[in-house]
Amino acid sequence: MPTCLTLDTQGPVARITLARPEVRNAFNEVLIAELTAAFAQIAAAPGLRAVVLAADGPAFCAGADLRWMQAMAAFSWDENHADASRLAEMFWVIDRCPVPVIARIQGDAYAGGVGLVACADIAVAADTAGFCLSEAKLGLLPGTIAPYVVRAMGERAARRYFTTAERFSAAEAHRLGLVHEVVTADQLDARVDELAALLCANGPAAVRACKRLVQDVAGQEITPLLRDDTARRIADIRASDEGRAGVASFLNKTPPPWR
Numbered sequence: 593m594p595t596c597l598t599l600d601t602q603g604p605v606a607r608i609t610l611a612r613p614e615v616r617n618a619f620n621e622v623l624i625a626e627l628t629a630a631f632a633q634i635a636a637a638p639g640l641r642a643v644v645l646a647a648d649g650p651a652f653c654a655g656a657d658l659r660w661m662q663a664m665a666a667f668s669w670d671e672n673h674a675d676a677s678r679l680a681e682m683f684w685v686i687d688r689c690p691v692p693v694i695a696r697i698q699g700d701a702y703a704g705g706v707g708l709v710a711c712a713d714i715a716v717a718a719d720t721a722g723f724c725l726s727e728a729k730l731g732l733l734p735g736t737i738a739p740y741v742v743r744a745m746g747e748r749a750a751r752r753y754f755t756t757a758e759r760f761s762a763a764e765a766h767r768l769g770l771v772h773e774v775v776t777a778d779q780l781d782a783r784v785d786e787l788a789a790l791l792c793a794n795g796p797a798a799v800r801a802c803k804r805l806v807q808d809v810a811g812q813e814i815t816p817l818l819r820d821d822t823a824r825r826i827a828d829i830r831a832s833d834e835g836r837a838g839v840a841s842f843l844n845k846t847p848p849p850w851r
Contacts, residue, residue, distance in 0.1 A: 596623035599630050604641035604796075605788050606634050606691070613649025618657040619679070619704050628682045631689050641799065642791040643689065644784055645712060646696040655703025655726065679704070680736040687711040687740060688807075690800045692791050696784045697721050697762075697771065706770070707737030710744040713803060714787055715771040717762040718780050723770065725750075728757040743810075745770045796850055797834045801825065 598609045608630050610617040617623075634643055647653060664675060686693065686708065695712035702724045709715050709723075725741065727734045734741065734754060742750045745768040753760065765771045775783050791799060805825060812818055829835045834850070841848040 594626045594630070596620070596626050597630060599633070601637075601640070604639060604792050605644065606637075606640050606642070607644045607646060608634075610645075610647040610653060612657075613647075613651070615657055616651035616654035616700070617647045617649065617705070618654045618660075620657040620660040621675070621678070623657075624678055624682050628678075628685050631682075631685045634691055635685070635689050637691075640691045641796050642788040643691050643693045644696055644788060645686075645693055645708065646784075647698065649699070651699040651705075652695075652697045652701040652721065653705030653708055654700065655705055661730075676736055683707055683711055683736055683740060690803065692799060692803055694784055694787055694791075695771075696780060698777065698780060700724070702726050703734065704737060707734070707740055709765075709770060710737065710740035716773045716775060716780065716783055716787065717765060717771045718777040719762050719774050720777060721762045721765075722759050723762070723765050724757065724759040725753045726757050728755060741770075744768075793851065795834045795838050795848065797832065798829060798838070801829055 597611050598607075600607045600609075608627070610623070612618065612623060631643075634640055664672060667675065692713040693711070695709050695715040697709060697715060697717035698721065699718070700722045701709050703726050706723055706725055709717075725734050738750075738754075745753070745765075749768045762771065762774045766774045773783065805822075809818065809822070830839075838848050
């Protein structure tokens, strides 16, 4: 049984909750392994339509656990590389989860916590949440999260916040594109539930295909090969049972079968 998180599934929605509030949900080797396993389990569950990534306590995720960092201080280069590779794998598994992920950010997200936010497909933050890429304060750098954070907030903003390690507000995170919406704390759950319901209202195969489409075409040159690939994807889904049923339901003004 997981010890650092909870995994609860109700119908088509799974909810993963970081459960180390006493250390502000900071990462250690156990939490990293459990998050990796939980998202791998979700990826293999065909009936799931949305994942909510949440956290207990006042903080969303404070980055690395201090005791874990103390242990790493005595690691060799090879041990540090192996440890960082497990963290990199965790972020990759979250980012590539075929089920859309909604980050529910009720409190501060620091360092690797910002990485969790950046890996989510939809990020909603309470207006009191703060963000910080704090690694440089410790003489470190945000290595494993960099691909996701730079993609989310852009290179210019990343240059500033990686190097200054300054705290920034939820409003600034929204302006930069790191989070999609900022709401009051008492509105957070309702908004996350609304977004999960929107995901569940759409064709389940189509939603997964849409997520994969964005990942595959982002940053690509629009070549004849890419144009043909996108045309093939449309043809595939039009000819699928879900695509045919969805179009028929729209034309007949009846609810689609997945509802």
